Amino acid sequence: MDKETWLLWLLADSQLPTGGFVASAGLEAAMQAGLVRDGVSEDDPSSFLWFIRDSTSNQACFALPFCSQVHRLTLEHLQRTNDTFDEKGVVEGALADIVRVDSYHHSMLSSNKVAMRASLAQGGGLLTLFNRGYAQAEFMADRRGRLCAAMAKQFQRLSRLGEIKAHWPTVFGFVCAAMDISKSHMQQLYLFQFVRQLFSAAVRLNLVGPLRAQMLQCNIQPSVSNLLRQWGHVQVSMDSIEAIFGDSAVYTEPVLELYQGMHDRLYSRIFNS
């Protein structure tokens, strides 16, 4: 068994201690407010299954590009160490780039407080997990590994100082790059985790039974594959006003966003978002 596969399985674990189990990505609010209905056929537009499909496709164009961007930038900075001994400079250069991408993502969440809360909680959780867990593993003991650990430490320091927010897609992209997981595997893992988390929320909200949920998760694979084909190559562009006005990072689900915003108005709730 190769190292990458092993690490992928670890990261794909539903027990990964990042706090994902408290997030329903708006499913709970959508259900209580009547957008998603219990007990309707899965072909019905108000079925939770459509919610999961639409929400996943929204993630693919809204968050995945940020994840890919940070992954690419981290690898580029690690490459630079082949030509320089200035490791401090490499760490600082990488973080400067990550800060820019992360704060741009932050601006895209700043008018959706519920989604922002979930993204910050899980991003912070994953960064801590990396620092306290993976960074100290034996496979990280080589030069590349130590450099990544130094970046992660600086990442956490800046986040404590409030200079970086550490959003989930940003941290995810960084951690995968640090653990030497390829871009395409990272993208698959990102969407897999998102879909799995939503199905798990659906099971706990009693929208579907656990056995049927497994079957449905098999069936959704071709759609996720399509999304990766469509959005996997997208890079966030933010260096000119035309780029800011462009469609390189967008959301496609205004109604889901609206219902997610209702989360804090719920009379009773089991999820945090």
Next chain:
Amino acid sequence: MPAPGEGRIDCQVTAGRLHQTVSSAYPLKIISPQAVPNPTEPNTDSKERLLPAVSYILSYGGGIVHGDQIHVDVRSGTGSALMILTQGSTKVYRRRAGRPPSFLKNEKKDTVYDSNQTYQTMLIDVEPQALVCLLPDPVTCFEGALYNQRQAVRLHSTSTSSLVLLDWMTSGRMSRGERWAFSKYLSINVVAILDGLQNKKRQGQNYDSWIGESRIIIRDALLLENTSNEQSPSESSFARRLSSIDAFAYLLVLGPAVSVIADLLRKEHMEQRIKPFRPNNKVPESDEVDVQWSVSDIDECDIKGVAVRIAGPNTENVKAWIKRRLAPLQYIVGDSAWSMYCNA
């Protein structure tokens, strides 16, 4: 002389008087009816009061034809409260074969924009102690239309610049049975802080240096477009996803001048609890019954306010919902400016 489709609105207060200058070139037209402030109450500080101004952004033919590249630069100077309105919904006509007429050619932008699509761009600068209310009627995209709307607002002061921004759309020409039948709708709303406050007196914006001088705090980017390479088109179509609504609105209320509106929205959000859904729940009769909305608190870099999303199966209900929430504006911009918005 502005290039085709370009325009400019500039408000300045000097010696207690408001001066508004506007310019525009075909197919864009901007008109500015006079707005008068409410008579001063004896015990209010007149220095704190904003002087109202109103501008209507119009287009010849009542809509935007494919290939149009509308661009408006706006500056609201210290002491002014500028309302930007439209007269009736902005119609985006369907795409036609062939290039747009050559007299609309804008050399400068031809390389950047796809001449088959329609663009409307607005760059707004809000100086300290100024307010801009961008309150257009909704955008209605006809079948096949390809529309790009881009709005960037720059607040010159984190503590005293204020903004009300409404961006909304309908499903199309409902009377003709056209619902969500356009080809592309991309709407980007950006709010930024002007970096380097020593620059605040500069005249006019430079499009290319905008990014270097601004720190982005909000970017709301909505794309509705059907992708052709999808295996089953109905699965991804936004017409299915939006089938239950006919109007969607995004409203930003930011800054101290309009904090009373933001406070009321926050309060309503927390008080209107949602009980678990039952299909036979009895709901009280009102024109707001079918309007769904949510409020998100904003507190970024000292800029405080709310973002509101509103959707409903009927444009009139959504409009009524918004007007009711914005009613305190009457006291902020004065009766005459408010009535131009409210009675439209």
